[in-house]
Amino acid sequence: MLQSKSFVKKTKQGRIQKVVREHYLRDDIYCGFVPCSACDAAAERKLHADAAAILVVDTNVVLHQIDLLENPTIEDVVLLSVVLDEVKNKNLAVFNRIKALCTNKARRFYVFANEQHRDTYVKDMVGESSNDRNDRAIRVAARWYQSHLGGSVKVMLITNDRDNKKKAIEEGLNAETVESYVRSLGQPGLLDLVVVPTSGDVTMEDVEDHRPSKKKVIYSEHKPMSEITSGLRCGIYHQGKLRVNRYNPFEAYVGSESIGDEIVIRGRSNMNRAFDGDIVAVELLPQDQWHESKSFIADDDEEEEEDVHLVPNSADDAPRNTSSTQSTVGSSAPSVSSRPIGRVVGIIKRNWNSYCGSLQPMPMPAGSGGVAHALFVSKDRRIPKIRIQTRQLENLVNKRIVVAVDSWGVLSRYPSGHYVRTIGDIGDKETETEASILKFTVASNAVTTYLKKLACKNIADVTNFVHPGTPLDEEAAQRGTSVYLVGQRIDMLPKPLTEDVCSLRADVERLAFSVIWEMTPDADIISTRYTKSVIKSCAAMSYVEAQARMDDSRLVDPLTVDLRNLNSLAKIMRQRRCDRGALTLASAEVKFEIDSETHDPLDIGIYQIREANQMIEEFMLAANISVAEKILKHFPLCSLLRRHPTPTKEMLEPLLRTTSSVGLNLDVSSSKALAESLDNAKSNDPYFNKLIRILATRCMTQAVYFCSGDLNSSEYYHYGLAASLYTHFTSPIRRYADVVVHRLLAAALDIAKLPPIFQDGPQLTGIADNLNYRHRNAQMASRASVELHTLIYFRTRPTDTEARIVKVKANGFIVFVPKFGIEGPIYLSPKGDKGGDWVVDEVHQRVTKPGSNISHAVLQTVRIHMEVVEPQPHRPKLQLTLI
Amino acid sequence: MEYVDPLTGFRVDGRRPNEMRQLKGEVGVVARADGSALFEMGNTRVIAAVYGPREVNSPTLISAVQNKGQQVNSKEALVRCEYRMAEFSTGDRRRKPKGDRRSTEISLVIRQTMEASILTDLMPRSQIDIFVQVLQADGGTRSACINAATLALANAGIPMRDIVTSCSAGYLCSTPLLDLNYLEDSAGGPDVTVGILAKMDKVTLLQMDAKLPMDTFENVMGLAIEGCKAIATYIRESRKINGLNMLKIADPSVHVTHRVRLAGWMDGFQCSGQEI
């Protein structure tokens, strides 16, 4: 049977055209019920013979009750293609979850292509909205199931739409709301997973907001979509992704292409219920309102405050410094910011998720078992508190739980959500680690770096074991990378591959992929050869061991001599790289020594970089560059490369402001100029140079993977390395990017065929994007893990140490603690007392107490006391105070 | 965009990856022509008219043909082809210049494909003109033109070695797809157009303007060939019916296994009147 779908659509040039599309209807789509004899015997079947009922769910049930559907008590569900299509258009994240349920062999979720079935396809009716049409299609499909299955099993339509439910019952269907269905299962705990219906839907019987004071309008209404679209077109509104400042949740930025700058959004009411990651429409405030709010450490009217945290490694995870040139001391006129300030008028696409955190401590309501309202505080500070209701409050306090957001109306200060699951007790190390993993949903892997055989750069040949398209490959592609958590690892690849087969060990033959250079003593490359090889390492040693050998002048054995030769080559290569303008950046990486019994941290300190590390790093860089050249030559359109964008002037501004306040002028016109002025940044303070480098590093964005076909070759540049081409080849065990590059190299050498996925530009771009996303998450997870262990460490060890002021604020300053790689606020005046009696000089980054000679300036050394305090039970935090 | 639904396995128009669109053929649609046919593959609709064989005697014509690089041989029939796209055939009614590069190229492709099957040496000093016009374009126009031309030639009673049929296949979402429609065609993935001499099992046309790994290419091309065979079967099975003179075609009782299934809706095409 054939149906024509015709509709009009607008072309890119703005012309209207009629589109006619064929739509084939079929008779070979089956019901999926195990005992059904009417259907083709070979057809896939998932709906169980002894199901109490076959559930047909509507779109909103999937969109809003996905946590409930994921609960294993819910089975024998039919997902109609009309529902899946709507879900996909409305929320891709939920679609991916429902897709996972449908493809999961252990779950009994059956996909029924009702839109293709001869008997369940419904034609559009004149004057019918697409919502009504889809609701009708759902009822038609449910009726088909009912008549097809006869009396053998009950078919039930689950919908929260009052109208749809009424019509279904009139048509002789069984229909229930989510809540009444879940209630009928007799499991009260399940009810917590049910999302409170919003207006227009059937209301829950016992839901009532007990606080009349909350009934006042707090936020302005979002503009309707039509108004937003026309506003965007005529330039009144600007569209972009909202990023909430990780360190100040009351400030957010929207990168706008139409303005070419970031729009700053200040305060929750201007953010107007937008979440981090939402695509929003923003309206600029009049220019005379672009006042700089004084940059307090703790902003706005709420109880949030700055935490002690790990020092950021790049601009991607650092707060953007918004306090640009501020008025000098004493000036009372409000200064006008150079950056546009705006407010959110509408949300184009939500980025709601599940979040991990805990309930805000509250007095237990009298009696138990009833419905209680509680506020959930996410571990991710960018997320506002979430109001949930629960029937099991006593089980949830002092637990790490996962909560999902459902809605946020103009009347309520906080968004509403529902409980999803419990992870464990707060403060429990395993719970917290899982929480930090969950927060970034990633897997991890530990560092087991051995010095590989030392005549050329050999990289374990992972691709020999991980073949394209296999489940192992897909999983690795999903995980994308490995995360380094303190004292724990989850591998990207299975353990036997990671630790044994692919690790190069002494005197064991291993498959490897090698880049072999022939070099002059001056480290000029004469020839480069790439080959698969079988390697028998003559030694496997740690960096420490290698360093010790090189340093021990008594050793003259061939291995040590080789090591020294390689080291001298590496030094020349390094020098040459620096001459090209590569930046020697610095980051404060922290190392823990872990107690093998309790897994508690025994000692922490900055990771020491040895010459041996640098030597290996140099060869790795060279291998990566050589491989990048090779694969790009063979596959100019589908190579996976890595680039480091040149930082903009604006990004470097915080650094320049800091350095100019101490009289140092940095030339940032090019990476070479910056490298040189960093080299010249000297003072009699031995740590000064390193500190400036750390500050410089965090102004830059992270390097990213990309597909060579997507960009012009001028954009391939790696700023930090001053290399025109770069990729990742050297760590295929822990990074999926390297696996991809291995395949490209193998194809370039005609060793293997290029997998078909490389023909698919968008898919390759998708892989690159996923890798970037996973890498960022991996980093965030390992940072969270380090922060957790830092807290555990200081819990029993209050410490006095030296710190450096990195930023001056109105009521205090931010210090960086070099020894532990963390930074945090020091308050000069009590909280809430904004400004107090201190005077801030933003130009010179200095706070002074008038009438005294006490002052603190940026980069100055101060002595501080570090101690873990518990202002609220079960909520320990690290506090820094000035001695 | 997902051209193959990951959960249902159906394409955007409800077909499975190895299914062809609905076929429809009709001959004798242009009364004044010696042979004519209308051929539809889904919403792609093409009309072909054949004039000839008739005597070639105009020297100006011969020189004009020679200018196009076509050799004129007095011992064989001269085949000419003109392809055109109706202005109303696509969604955007854009005025297309006559004789643009694409039209010239498709004219050439159709002519060469047809020449391979016409027994030109049986018709010395004669010329055969094939006019093909696209009435409605929805992907696969090239293939539809060749199929229409085959039907029109048969309708004109022009002796042929074998019937030529054509079909395309593409590769999207890591899946070989048979008979791309316009939406799938404009996804920018690789697509292969194949023409075969159905009974002789010979490929006479193969076009692809993208890169594909060898093994993928073989799968895609194999699928297109199966599509060509299914079209040939469709034409043969309906050839006994009225108007269509295919006596010159060798007996088609060749056994072919069909991996291709016509979509489930095809529970028998109509055989009334001029429809085949």
Ligand SMILES: [Zn+2]
């Ligand atoms: Zn059945």
